[in-house]
Amino acid sequence: KQEVTQIPAALSVPEGENLVLNCSFTDSAIYNLQWFRQDPGKGLTSLLLIQSSQREQTSGRLNASLDKSSGRSTLYIAASQPGDSATYLCAVNRDDKIIFGKGTRLHILP
């Protein structure tokens, strides 16, 4: 059974710092991995999608990596801003079903 774990559960960092969020999954047989952002009470915003054959994806200040063999992914946020404060969710996709981690609540201190 696929399980997705995100560490840490919560993180507070000063504005301007670079940071890394971690995601691990137990079954490496995935089609893709997706990182989402969720603001309180809102839906999910897709940040980056990494196909199983890819190693990383970049969008602006965000960079996500995937090591399928070890069951790990990281989301790197460069030069953090207060607007980056949100919950970040990692999700793996297989057999038309997405399994989510519990998320990392990120707070950027002005």
Added chain:
Amino acid sequence: KAGVTQTPRYLIKTRGQQVTLSCSPISGHRSVSWYQQTPGQGLQFLFEYFSETQRNKGNFPGRFSGRQFSNSRSEMNVSTLELGDSALYLCASSLASSNTEAFFGQGTRLTVV
């Protein structure tokens, strides 16, 4: 290009009642999946539809059901509501299947009293 639209945004129901939630996917997307989000359990998969057929189902009781119409719009129904059904219900659409990116709606906040 319009995103995924879920209606209604908020809903309050009484225990024992039933409820129907609606999801309109992005134009051209044929796969629609549903998720329940609660503080304790996080996001849990309910079911996925493609071309009006349910392809996958999560571990939820039979009170939770869904369907998809020929225009790809989907509805989710919960019968005999329980207090524990209070949650944010999210719908996601994607072009076809597993290799494609999923886009989520804003969700329907269901409160059962």
